[in-house]
Amino acid sequence: MASAAGSSRVPRVGVAVFLLRGKTVLLGRRRSSIGASTFALPGGHLEFGESFEECAAREVKEETGLEVDKIEYVTLTNTLFLDEPKPAHYVTIFMRASMKDPDQVPQTVEPDKCDGWGWYEWDDLPKPLFWPLEKMVQSGLSPFPDPNSGQ
Numbered sequence: 001m002a003s004a005a006g007s008s009r010v011p012r013v014g015v016a017v018f019l020l021r022g023k024t025v026l027l028g029r030r031r032s033s034i035g036a037s038t039f040a041l042p043g044g045h046l047e048f049g050e051s052f053e054e055c056a057a058r059e060v061k062e063e064t065g066l067e068v069d070k071i072e073y074v075t076l077t078n079t080l081f082l083d084e085p086k087p088a089h090y091v092t093i094f095m096r097a098s099m100k101d102p103d104q105v106p107q108t109v110e111p112d113k114c115d116g117w118g119w120y121e122w123d124d125l126p127k128p129l130f131w132p133l134e135k136m137v138q139s140g141l142s143p144f145p146d147p148n149s150g151q
């Protein structure tokens with residue numbers, strides 16, 4: 001197998017956040033090169049030394065201005081983005097969280113990365129979804145806590 005030495009084609013770690021409010025999740029239309037103009041979760045790259053929870057809280061704050069609470073791990077994916085302008089490989093950690101203050105309104109803090117944020121019913125998600133998210137929805141995964149788990 002070819003060595004990765006001398007190549008920038010190394011896997012990176014992404015953290016994406018299901019921010020939950022009632023039966024809705026927060027999605028924004030991406031402007032980034034990967035998944036441009038599809039609806040995706042707030043999130044970004046894990047920084048050196050960060051926990052998944054710290055990264056989730058930081059990315060949501062940076063991209064939406066919202067403060068989050070009750071951050072928990074949901075699942076992960078190992079995804080090759082080969083059809084993108086710049087091929088990439090991500091291990092993405094999906095977390096869920098709720099808002100510290102449910103009355104807070106998401107802001108489009110990084111308009112170069114996202115057209116704007118909106119709350120969408122889990123049963124009526126907008127199209128097209130960023131395809132790792134679409135695959136996840138089709139697999140039947142739910143980011144909502146199990147109502148029988150007492151949470």
Ligand code: 8DG
Binds near residue numbers: 016034
């Ligand atoms: P940063 O420089 O601010 O750290 O990062 P970013 O520019 O905000 O990164 P991003 O592309 O939003 O997220 C990093 C990667 O995570 C993304 O390129 C691919 C992966 N990823 C998924 N699904 C999702 C998702 O639903 N939302 C986000 N934001 N990233 C996702 O596999």
Ligand code: MG
Binds near residue numbers: 042063
């Ligand atoms: Mg992002």
